[in-house]
Amino acid sequence: MDFEEKTMKTEKIYEGKMLNLRIDTVELPDKKYSKREIVEHPGAVAIVALTNQNEIVLVKQYRKAVERELLEIPAGKLEIGEEPKETAIRELKEETGYTSNKLEYLLEFYTSPGFSNEKIYLFLANELIEGQAEPEKDEYIELVKVKLEDLIDMIDKGEIIDSKTIIGAMVARDYLSNK
Amino acid sequence: MDFEEKTMKTEKIYEGKMLNLRIDTVELPDKKYSKREIVEHPGAVAIVALTNQNEIVLVKQYRKAVERELLEIPAGKLEIGEEPKETAIRELKEETGYTSNKLEYLLEFYTSPGFSNEKIYLFLANELIEGQAEPEKDEYIELVKVKLEDLIDMIDKGEIIDSKTIIGAMVARDYLSNK
Numbered sequence: 475m476d477f478e479e480k481t482m483k484t485e486k487i488y489e490g491k492m493l494n495l496r497i498d499t500v501e502l503p504d505k506k507y508s509k510r511e512i513v514e515h516p517g518a519v520a521i522v523a524l525t526n527q528n529e530i531v532l533v534k535q536y537r538k539a540v541e542r543e544l545l546e547i548p549a550g551k552l553e554i555g556e557e558p559k560e561t562a563i564r565e566l567k568e569e570t571g572y573t574s575n576k577l578e579y580l581l582e583f584y585t586s587p588g589f590s591n592e593k594i595y596l597f598l599a600n601e602l603i604e605g606q607a608e609p610e611k612d613e614y615i616e617l618v619k620v621k622l623e624d625l626i627d628m629i630d631k632g633e634i635i636d637s638k639t640i641i642g643a644m645v646a647r648d649y650l651s652n653k
Numbered sequence: 654m655d656f657e658e659k660t661m662k663t664e665k666i667y668e669g670k671m672l673n674l675r676i677d678t679v680e681l682p683d684k685k686y687s688k689r690e691i692v693e694h695p696g697a698v699a700i701v702a703l704t705n706q707n708e709i710v711l712v713k714q715y716r717k718a719v720e721r722e723l724l725e726i727p728a729g730k731l732e733i734g735e736e737p738k739e740t741a742i743r744e745l746k747e748e749t750g751y752t753s754n755k756l757e758y759l760l761e762f763y764t765s766p767g768f769s770n771e772k773i774y775l776f777l778a779n780e781l782i783e784g785q786a787e788p789e790k791d792e793y794i795e796l797v798k799v800k801l802e803d804l805i806d807m808i809d810k811g812e813i814i815d816s817k818t819i820i821g822a823m824v825a826r827d828y829l830s831n832k
Contacts, residue, residue: 477713477714477715477793477795478715487666488666488674490676490690491690492690492767492768493690493692493768495666495674502791502793503793509670510717510718511670511672512717512718513672513674513768513769534656535656536656536657536658537763537766537767538658538677538679538689538691539689539691539692539766539767539768539769539770540763540770540772543656544763544766546766549767581808581809581811581814582811583815583816584716584719584814584815584816585764585765585816586764586769587716587718587719587723587725587815588671588697588716588718588728589671589672589694589718590692590718590765591718591719592765593719593814594816611685612685612687614656614681616656629760629824630760632760632761635761635762635763635772636762636766637762637763637764637765637773637817637820638816640762640820640824641816641819641820644819644820644823645808645819645823
């Protein structure tokens with residue numbers, strides 16, 4: 475079946491530094507019209523960084539949208555013209571100080587396709603070399619390192635509640651156990 | 654460390670049927686100001702529905718935000734005053750026709766906490782009874798049933814790229830294998 479929704483009209487509501495908002499008027503398969511509110515996002519990367527001590531590097535930061543601190547894997551937005559792998563190298567260095575001699579692509583996913591086009595490219599960073607973090611001026615980050623099995627436990631206990639971190643932990647576990 | 658960002662000003666940009674957009678001016682730990690673009694969302698549920706033939710019920714639908722059809726587990730927004738479990742019962746019936754005699758809470762997560770407060774409550778629906786779907790008038794849905802192990806394969810192959818569906822499959826696999 476073909477359920478494609480043709481765009482009949484697009485209204486730009488907001489263009490910002492991190493996201494844009496637009497409303498599309500679409501034609502449904504029955505020829506009736508409906509509206510779709512869409513958050514445009516440049517896409518992002520997230521990195522499961524595995525230290526030589528077999529620990530995953532997490533970043534703890536305050537997330538204004540949810541009004542609390544969250545523990546997440548390092549991540550960041552794609553800049554214009556940047557390949558996801560370049561973004562992963564840059565963001566890992568900025569947020570954690572680590573560089574990786576072996577960065578592997580795992581998979582990609584949409585975080586919330588019901589209203590946003592945000593896609594996250596997930597990488598596994600091995601063979602890490604420690605260095606100095608270079609956070610952006612409005613980023614306050616604390617590093618936390620946990621064993622992969624403890625990270626899985628923290629998901630079960632509801633202590634890790636960020637989608638990309640849950641996916642990163644579970645996909646990395648499968649990947650590493652199949653190697 | 655306390656990285657809390659105090660709200661100094663809030664500007665409402667848009668109030669819609671599915672989401673709102675606001676910009677908060679926040680005070681950072683160093684007392685400088687920054688802006689946070691925030692998409693307000695009522696929250697949602699997603700359901701891993703397991704048939705008596707041990708298949709997971711997926712819904713195929715066109716997602717305007719990403720301009721393609723996606724295969725996802727059934728899901729839907731919380732209505733005002735609704736408990737997540739009620740939403741799960743309602744959305745499962747609306748989208749798939751199934752009712753469940755055993756609905757279990759699995760976990761909850763934020764889909765994209767960098768810019769949105771959308772939280773998804775994930776449930777496992779067992780002991781399903783078939784019935785007639787009741788989709789909303791702008792929803793066009795096709796049901797697809799796959800074995801859990803095939804769903805995991807489809808994730809590995811990049812055929813399932815929706816975050817809640819990836820999390821649902823992996824968490825349900827762990828949960829069912831530990832029973």
